Amino acid sequence: MTFDERLMEINRRLGERGLDRIVALHDGAHFIEKPDPILVLSGFKSLGPCAVVLERGGRVTLVVTPAWDAARAAQGRPDLHVIAADDVVNGLAGVFDGPGAAGSVGLAAMPFGIAQRIAQLIPDALPADAIVFDAARRKTDTEIAHAREAARIAELGYRHLLDIARPGVTEDELAVELRWHSKSLGAEDNFVLLCAGPHNKAVAPSHGRPLQAGDIIVVELTPSYRGQLVQICRTITVGTAGDTLRRKYALVVEAMHAGIAAAQPGRPMADVCRAINDVLEAQGYGEFCHPPHIRRRGHGLGFGSIEPGDVALDNATILEPDMLFMIHPNQYLPETGYLLCGEPVLMTAGGAVTLTAQTATLAEIEL
Amino acid sequence: MQTMHPTLLIGPADWDAQLMPLDEFRARLDSLWRANPQAGGAIVFGNAADHAALSYLTNFTPKLEAAIALLSRDGAAQLLVGGGVNMIPAAKPLTWIGKLLPLRSAAKAVGEWSTGLPDGSGVMMIAGDAMPDAMHRDVVGAFGSTVAVDDGTAIVQAQMRRKSKRERAAIGAASVILGEAVAGLRQAKDGGITAAVLAAEHAAWRSGAQDVRSLFSLDGGRTLLPFDGPVEMAVDPLQIYLAVRQAGYWAEGFVMLSAQPQAPLIAAEAALQAALAQVAPGATPAALAQTLATATPGFSRHPVTTPSVIGIGLALQQDVAAAEPLIAGEVLSLRVGVSDPQQGAAMVSAMVAVTETGHDIFWSAV
Numbered sequence: 001m002t003f004d005e006r007l008m009e010i011n012r013r014l015g016e017r018g019l020d021r022i023v024a025l026h027d028g029a030h031f032i033e034k035p036d037p038i039l040v041l042s043g044f045k046s047l048g049p050c051a052v053v054l055e056r057g058g059r060v061t062l063v064v065t066p067a068w069d070a071a072r073a074a075q076g077r078p079d080l081h082v083i084a085a086d087d088v089v090n091g092l093a094g095v096f097d098g099p100g101a102a103g104s105v106g107l108a109a110m111p112f113g114i115a116q117r118i119a120q121l122i123p124d125a126l127p128a129d130a131i132v133f134d135a136a137r138r139k140t141d142t143e144i145a146h147a148r149e150a151a152r153i154a155e156l157g158y159r160h161l162l163d164i165a166r167p168g169v170t171e172d173e174l175a176v177e178l179r180w181h182s183k184s185l186g187a188e189d190n191f192v193l194l195c196a197g198p199h200n201k202a203v204a205p206s207h208g209r210p211l212q213a214g215d216i217i218v219v220e221l222t223p224s225y226r227g228q229l230v231q232i233c234r235t236i237t238v239g240t241a242g243d244t245l246r247r248k249y250a251l252v253v254e255a256m257h258a259g260i261a262a263a264q265p266g267r268p269m270a271d272v273c274r275a276i277n278d279v280l281e282a283q284g285y286g287e288f289c290h291p292p293h294i295r296r297r298g299h300g301l302g303f304g305s306i307e308p309g310d311v312a313l314d315n316a317t318i319l320e321p322d323m324l325f326m327i328h329p330n331q332y333l334p335e336t337g338y339l340l341c342g343e344p345v346l347m348t349a350g351g352a353v354t355l356t357a358q359t360a361t362l363a364e365i366e367l
Numbered sequence: 368m369q370t371m372h373p374t375l376l377i378g379p380a381d382w383d384a385q386l387m388p389l390d391e392f393r394a395r396l397d398s399l400w401r402a403n404p405q406a407g408g409a410i411v412f413g414n415a416a417d418h419a420a421l422s423y424l425t426n427f428t429p430k431l432e433a434a435i436a437l438l439s440r441d442g443a444a445q446l447l448v449g450g451g452v453n454m455i456p457a458a459k460p461l462t463w464i465g466k467l468l469p470l471r472s473a474a475k476a477v478g479e480w481s482t483g484l485p486d487g488s489g490v491m492m493i494a495g496d497a498m499p500d501a502m503h504r505d506v507v508g509a510f511g512s513t514v515a516v517d518d519g520t521a522i523v524q525a526q527m528r529r530k531s532k533r534e535r536a537a538i539g540a541a542s543v544i545l546g547e548a549v550a551g552l553r554q555a556k557d558g559g560i561t562a563a564v565l566a567a568e569h570a571a572w573r574s575g576a577q578d579v580r581s582l583f584s585l586d587g588g589r590t591l592l593p594f595d596g597p598v599e600m601a602v603d604p605l606q607i608y609l610a611v612r613q614a615g616y617w618a619e620g621f622v623m624l625s626a627q628p629q630a631p632l633i634a635a636e637a638a639l640q641a642a643l644a645q646v647a648p649g650a651t652p653a654a655l656a657q658t659l660a661t662a663t664p665g666f667s668r669h670p671v672t673t674p675s676v677i678g679i680g681l682a683l684q685q686d687v688a689a690a691e692p693l694i695a696g697e698v699l700s701l702r703v704g705v706s707d708p709q710q711g712a713a714m715v716s717a718m719v720a721v722t723e724t725g726h727d728i729f730w731s732a733v
Contacts, residue, residue, distance in 0.1 A: 029372050029416035047369040047593065066369045068670040071590045111417075112503035113496030175377040176572045184565050188594050191374045193431075195457060204450070204457030205430040208381040224374070226596065292451045303374075332453075 001140050001322065003043060007058065010041070013131045014056050020100030022128050023092065024052040025110050025118065028065075030303055032191045032222060032229060037105040037129075038062075039304040040136045042080060044073050045188075045227045049088040049114060053095050063091035089117040096121065103128025136305030138322035143228050143304070144346060147324055150230035151344055151355035153185045153223040158234055161221075165365055167213050167238060171195055171206035178221065187223035191231070194219040196238070199337035203233075203330070213239045213367055218340040229301045232356055233328045233342030236363040248336045249362040255279035255329045256341050256360065259297060259311070263327065263345060263352035269308055269315040273297045276311075276329050288332055298326040301344065323347040368619060368677075368684055370580035370610060371593035376415050378577040378612070380428035381460040386614055387426060387533055389463050395424055395526060399491075400440050402522045407488025409519055410477065410495075410506065411436040417497040419682035420523045422615050424493075427462040428577075433498075435473055435506070436464065437480045440488070445480065447473050473502065478509035491519025528687075529696035530680055534616065535720055538680060538698050541618035542718045542729035544574045545611045549622055549732075556605050556624050560585070560598040563605065571611045578612035580683075588623060588631070588704075588712035591671055604629050606714060608671075610683055617683045619700050621672065621714040622732050631666060631705050631713035636733045638662035638703045639715050642675075643733075646693065646701070646719050646726040652676035653689040659703045669704025672714050676701055679718070697721040698729070 014022060024037035028048040039045055041052040041060060048065035055061075061081040064070040070084030085091025096102075104125040107115055119125075139147065160181050165174060175192045182190040195204045196215040203218045211217070215238040222231040235249060255276045262275035276297045277289045288294065298311030301324050308317040308325055328342020341360035345352035399409060413421025414433040421427055425436045425446060432449020445466040448458040455467045468476055481490065490510065495503060495518065510516055530538065551570030555563040564581050571579045582591040585598070588606035604625035611618050623632050642658045656675045660668065668675075678685035679700045687699070698720045706712035717731035 027416070028369070029414065030374050031415070032374050045371070045595075047371055068590065069369070072592055108501040109499050111497045112500050115500035170379070172377065172379040176576075179373075179377055180565070180569055180572055183568070183594065184561075186596050188371070188596070189374050192377055193375065201456065202451070202453035204454050205375065206377060207457060207460045208379055209460075222374075229374075292453055295451065338453075 001138060003140050003142060006135060006140055007041070010054065010132055010135045011056065011058050013135060014054065017103065017128065017131060018101060019056065019103045019126070019128065021053055021055045022103040022105055022131060023118070023122055023125060024054070024105040024132060026050050026106055027110055027114065030189065032302060033306065034109055034302070035133055035306045036303045037132045039227050040132055042077055044076060045303065051088050051092050053092070061095050063088055063095065065091065089114060089121060092118070093121060103131065105129050105132050133305040133307050137307035138320055139324045144322065144324065146225045146228035147230050147301070147344065147346070148355055150187065150223045150225035150228055151232070153182050153187045153225060154221045154230055154232045155356055155358065156185055157182045157190070157221045157223065158232060161219065162236065162363060162365065165211060165217060165236065165238065167211050167367070170208050170210045172208055175206040182223045187225055189224040191220065191222035191229065197337070201332065202338050203340055211238055216245070216337060218338055220340065224303060227303050229303060230344045230355060231301065231326050231342065232344065232360070233330060233340035234360055234363065235340050236365060238365050239367045241362055241364055245336050246362060248333050249339055249341070251279070251283060252329050252331050252339050252341050253360060255331070256327060256343065259327045259329065260343070260345060260352050260354065263319060263347065265319055265321055265347060265349060265351070267319055269311055269317045269319060270313050272327060273311045273313050273315070280329070280331060285331070285333060288334070293332040294330065297330070298328050298342065300325045319347050321347050321349050327352070368608065368610060370582060372416050376428060376430040376578065379575065380430065380577055380615070382426040382462055383614065386537065391531065391533055392424065392426065392463055396438065398526055399424070399519070399522060403491055403517070403519060405489050406491045406517070406519065407440050407484035408480070409438045409491040409493055411438065411493040412495055412498045414497060417494065419527065419685070420494045420520065422681050423523060423527055425462045425464055426615065427464070428615065433470060435470060437477065439484065445476070447476055474505040474509040477506050481510050481514050484514070489515035489517055491522070492516050493519045493523050496520070524685065527680060527685065528678060529694055530698050530720070534680060535696070535698060537614045537616040538618060538718070538720070539729050541611050541613040541616050544571050544576050544613055545609060545618040545620050545718070545730050547571065547574050548579070548609050548611055549620060552607060552622065553624060557601055559601050560605070561594070564594065564607065567607070567609055576611050576613055577615065580610040582608040588714055589706060603627065604632065604713070608714070615681055617679055618718050618730060619679060619683065619716065620718070620730060620732055621702055621704070621716040623713045623715060629713060630710045631707065632715070634663045634666055635703045635705050635713045635715045639701065639717060639731070639733050642701055642703070643717055643719060643726070643728065643731070646699070646721060648695050648721060648723065649692045651690055651692055652687050655701065656689070663703070663705045666705035666707050666710070669706050669712060669714055672702040672704030672716070675703060693721045695721050695723045
């Protein structure tokens with residue numbers, strides 16, 4: 001699927017809903033869990049609050065803040081009508097000069113100060129998030145190519161981590177080095193969630209704790225290449241891993257592969273989660289397959305649409321080719337603490353295919 | 368200054384009680400309560416993109432998800448942080464507040480907290496405009512109709528204007544790192560744009576930066592771009608914007624490097640020096656801007672460096688009132704940008720603290 005084909009699909013859905021236009025909004029605070037309709041509709045990753053107006057018929061207007069950044073948008077998408085504005089609401093006001101039914105996308109996630117003004121500008125707009133994000137549940141050919149490159153960068157970053165992690169280096173130092181390293185490889189961003197300890201309760205943002213011998217490092221490396229995120233989840237021991245940890249990690253890896261095998265076109269996402277849980281429950285870890293130990297077994301990958309959503313028991317989304325998402329058991333076990341293993345997968349007609357060259361294994365840093 | 372916002376804030380953000388002791392935060396809170404005697408409590412929002420007020424009162428940097436501080440006049444404080452209960456241990460080192468709860472039950476926590484406020488007292492909402500619309504509705508709804516909610520954002524912003532001695536030291540330290548980043552840039556400038564920017568960023572990270580942001584120009588300073596992929600070519604002149612954060616506090620700088628004399632750069636540097644000489648208590652941002660304009664005849668003002676005088680500290684940009692006289696303790700970024708269709712463009716800047724007798728320059732491109 002191409003970008004333009006997806007835009008036509010969104011336009012078709014607009015007509016089905018009886019809308020004349022949709023107003024899509026993003027505040028410029030890019031976050032892994034927050035979908036970005038601007039990126040979906042225009043391919044533009046904004047610095048500040050930004051809006052897209054998609055008219056039925058296909059005309060796209062992009063309102064860019066800060067005003068000086070409009071030149072970048074216009075150069076990247078010369079086919080769009082780009083409006084430079086220092087205030088996204090004021091910029092939008094000039095676009096609304098005709099009658100017709102409007103829908104809004106991304107409004108609930110906008111900052112209150114902007115959302116209230118938008119609501120006054122388009123008081124009757126209906127929430128239309130699904131029109132955009134559901135249509136973008138399958139990645140375009142370009143997004144898939146970017147995902148492959150992001151996966152390559154993630155794996156190189158992981159190798160770099162194995163080179164630099166040693167006792168005395170702080171979690172923060174590792175995280176900033178990894179982000180810098182991935183940028184040197186072409187990633188414009190990287191969600192580096194990394195922490196360590198002898199018994200982790202979760203994976204969390206890094207802080208100033210220095211690594212110690214015997215630590216278990218858990219890390220999510222999530223580079224973004226031209227706006228497309230891909231993640232790998234890995235676990236590393238500082239020193240030699242004990243037998244218990246090896247066995248438990250093998251169990252989590254087995255669960256992950258069960259999930260990957262269950263990811264088949266036509267099956268609901270919930271089946272992937274269930275397949276992972278089955279492996280763990282069979283070994284007596286049923287109580288650890290639910291919050292607070294685990295909330296989900298994977299997730300979609302933005303920054304555009306984060307469909308097909310979470311790998312969770314309550315996700316009935318039917319899997320289709322060209323969907324991209326994470327499968328990560330990421331399991332807390334009482335004997336070892338939290339263990340990370342996860343791969344980005346692309347749905348194909350034959351099932352889920354990992355985008356990584358090497359899937360997760362327990363790594364050790366020699367002391 | 369708007370830069371590309373990263374998906375996760377990384378870098379050292381632990382609370383350092385030596386650098387910013389608890390007494391500093393108590394003094395800030397005392398000042399807050401004095402400014403609004405009717406308020407029994409304050410609810411302070413911050414997210415990864417906008418958390419200056421939250422950091423000012425709690426030291427907390429919301430690296431991952433948003434956070435809400437619930438502060439009571441009697442001294443009780445709690446912080447609602449993103450993620451489940453298992454994420455709380457990772458958040459604890461970042462703040463002086465001892466009671467941390469998951470943000471997922473924000474409305475419930477806010478409702479319970481509000482019942483403990485003194486009868487008849489109101490609540491200040493600080494940085495509420497940055498709260499997601501849906502969350503704002505839930506939180507305000509949790510107060511019910513009996514508690515008056517006032518916007519206290521302006522009070523905190525006014526407090527944040529005059530930096531304490533410790534804050535000025537923190538901004539000075541960030542400025543030193545900025546200087547090291549620029550030195551890294553100079554060394555690597557002939558190796559291509561991306562190599563130069565990466566060298567600058569690496570120098571900053573290695574010096575203990577909490578965050579680093581950059582923008583660069585491919586067209587001699589007419590426009591600025593965020594990193595979107597490697598650019599191997601070298602350019603002359605090389606126009607860069609760098610922002611460095613350390614211990615919560617920002618320093619920023621516009622730098623232009625060139626092997627040849629550049630008329631726009633010469634004009635911008637002269638203007639910056641003229642304006643810097645005028646920085647002192649009583650001078651107004653409007654007067655400084657006027658000096659910058661009159662010192663660059665024949666050039667247009669560059670849109671990127673507008674406004675030319677901003678406050679800086681926990682916020683990368685805090686707007687200053689053009690007609691409001693400067694006060695001792697303020698820290699400013701003074702930026703001058705010029706452009707001309709024939710002669711090209713240039714942007715330079717300086718970090719400057721207003722003192723009782725004049726100013727201290729923390730960092731300058733000149």
